[in-house]
Amino acid sequence: MKQIILPVLSAKSRKPMSENILIELKGLTKRYGYGDTETFALKDFDLEIRRGEFIMIMGPSGCGKTTLLDIIGLLDRATRGEYILNGEDVAGISARRQAKLRAKKIGFVFQNFNLIEDLPIIENVALPLVYTGYTKTSRLKQASRALARFHLQEREYYYPYQLSGGQQQRVAIARAIVGSPEIILADEPTGNLDSHSSHIVMEELKNIHEEGNTIIMVTHNPALTVYATRVINMLDGQIDTDVKTVADANLPQPISVKIKRKKKKAAEKAALEAAIELPEPSTKNPTKSKKAESRRKK
Ligand SMILES: Nc1ncnc2c1ncn2[C@@H]1O[C@H](COP(=O)(O)OP(=O)(O)OP(=O)(O)O)[C@@H](O)[C@H]1O
Ligand SMILES: [Mg+2]
Numbered sequence: 001m002k003q004i005i006l007p008v009l010s011a012k013s014r015k016p017m018s019e020n021i022l023i024e025l026k027g028l029t030k031r032y033g034y035g036d037t038e039t040f041a042l043k044d045f046d047l048e049i050r051r052g053e054f055i056m057i058m059g060p061s062g063c064g065k066t067t068l069l070d071i072i073g074l075l076d077r078a079t080r081g082e083y084i085l086n087g088e089d090v091a092g093i094s095a096r097r098q099a100k101l102r103a104k105k106i107g108f109v110f111q112n113f114n115l116i117e118d119l120p121i122i123e124n125v126a127l128p129l130v131y132t133g134y135t136k137t138s139r140l141k142q143a144s145r146a147l148a149r150f151h152l153q154e155r156e157y158y159y160p161y162q163l164s165g166g167q168q169q170r171v172a173i174a175r176a177i178v179g180s181p182e183i184i185l186a187d188e189p190t191g192n193l194d195s196h197s198s199h200i201v202m203e204e205l206k207n208i209h210e211e212g213n214t215i216i217m218v219t220h221n222p223a224l225t226v227y228a229t230r231v232i233n234m235l236d237g238q239i240d241t242d243v244k245t246v247a248d249a250n251l252p253q254p255i256s257v258k259i260k261r262k263k264k265k266a267a268e269k270a271a272l273e274a275a276i277e278l279p280e281p282s283t284k285n286p287t288k289s290k291k292a293e294s295r296r297k298k
Helices: 065-072 095-105 121-132 136-149 165-177 195-210 222-227 255-275 286-297
Strands: 021-032 039-050 054-058 080-085 106-110 183-187 214-218 230-235 238-244
Touching (some): 039 065, 039 238, 065 183, 095 121, 121 165, 165 183, 165 195, 195 214, 195 222
Parallel strands (some): 054 214, 106 183, 183 214
Antiparallel strands (some): 021 039, 021 080
């Protein structure tokens, strides 16, 4: 009898929305100073960030944008509150573990590029890979590939001062993405650039976002919000407005997840084929069926 067993699709194959939450901030507060000098850079700040969001953070000077990015980037700690990254509470983990997580998961782009002046740009780009265990040759190869992506391959051995501001920022973006982090944090990355260079830098960030990465960027320029999937306006350490321009379901997926899904589909197809029992070859005339078998093989 022909038996068909359909593989049971596990509940996991339908990814619950909560699995797409990358960052959760709950009651995050950052206080500086005491008594008369006490200031709150962040006040009971709550935020949920999904994978694939391109968030732009805006707001007046001093409202806490950089403080927020520094805490998300594990460069600074909140005075109190929870920070959950990929389901793990990272607010209280050791500085060593924070540094490891930072190296693996987060790439930074700053307004003033933050390149090391006495290193050629290829070595600047290779810097985040120092903690990864790759050999120096491998690190430089990866840096070279990252620079090529930003059309800077011919300038690998230039020093930062030999490049324009726009080129330096592209080097900084190459450095931010060289370790394939999941999160890119950019604090006014176009703040020191002319409009032409700003446009090039934003197009690069857009491409990185379309590959499924999550970007959180601070800007003072409302014109750049066209690139965002969500715009958050801050005021006095809190969220003033929060507007999503792209539905959660339509956010770009990380490429690795897409590949995993393809593999999963192929595995499911194979399982389905294996589950369909082929009809037994006829045993009436074994010689005939052997001949048929050898014809099939040909
Ligand atoms: N190290 C510090 N010591 C004391 N106060 C600080 C410190 N760092 C930040 N602050 C205060 O925290 C508040 C938020 O600062 P933050 O740098 O996050 O603002 P911002 O929104 O990034 O401003 P800008 O747009 O000017 O960059 C400000 O009032 C600032 O003075
Ligand atoms: Mg700032």
